[in-house]
């Protein structure tokens with residue numbers, strides 16, 4: 001009889017919808033198919049720093065209802081890099097060996113880490129240092145992990161942002177206002193592009209495509225001349241000012257984070273167009289709530305495949321979604337290729353094709369000529 005395998009699972013970095021669905025799939029596959037034991041590690045790697053390590057046995061009955069639950073039942077953190085961890089005396093210390101010792105204390109044969117590119121790079125470094133068997137699952141609403149076409153959480157975030165834009169059309173039209181919607185995404189504009197197209201935005205601004213206020217103002221004016229008196233502008237949080245200055249704010253803990261580009265644009269567009277402007281910052285609503293069916297599906301497929309990678313001994317690999325298939329790739333390949341929006345890619349072309357302005361040029365819309373010709 002095969003010796004019992006014990007695997008750990010943890011979630012690391014910012015939470016997103018679909019994490020629990022992935023945990024559930026891992027538990028089902030590992031216990032049901034292979035007869036292994038699964039330990040859920042609390043609060044990312046911090047659970048492995050605790051003595052005794054903070055972990056609990058996960059069984060199907062405990063996780064089955066979690067398919068639709070937002071957040072992560074294991075807790076997570078996007079602070080406290082273990083290699084520069086805040087110590088009680090105020091200095092930064094290397095706690096990586098504590099994590100390796102915690103893994104050994106739990107008697108793990110392997111562990112699965114669910115994270116974005118930053119977390120996965122840290123987990124991989126620790127695993128290599130300690131000779132730990134590690135398999136990765138990509139998650140992030142930003143969808144910026146390399147190689148995989150999708151990461152867990154992105155689709156739900158796009159759904160939430162799209163629904164918000166849908167709602168804003170009516171109030172914008174009623175008041176003839178320019179509505180600016182600031183979405184998350186860190187340095188990538190994926191949420192802005194997808195939700196902007198799906199929500200019928202007029203202007204989408206992303207960090208990957210430089211803009212001028214003049215182009216945006218002209219696009220709004222042209223639209224007004226053609227009879228549409230309101231406009232929806234979707235802006236990704238990492239978009240800079242027209243003069244390329246980052247727009248950031250400092251949170252109460254003194255940490256610098258994105259935030260404020262919507263307000264900046266609101267003031268500038270009010271000034272240059274004379275339009276009444278309003279800002280909606282979607283913030284963490286994009287991370288919360290019930291995962292979309294697509295995220296549940298992706299999370300389930302990733303969870304099953306990650307356990308299979310362990311069964312096959314293919315460690316240091318990450319599961320990816322490529323052309324409707326889950327494929328394991330070396331983690332290094334995935335995290336070394338940052339996945340930004342391609343300015344010449346299909347989605348940007350699609351957006352331009354329906355007259356959406358990216359602020360780099362004024363959309364070429366000849367529909368008015370066609371109408372005039374057909375009337376003549």
Ligand code: F6P
Nearest residue numbers: 014078140141142184185186258
């Ligand atoms: O990486 C996910 C993300 O939601 C980004 O889109 C956003 O910039 C950041 O995390 C927010 O982090 P926090 O939860 O620390 O405010």
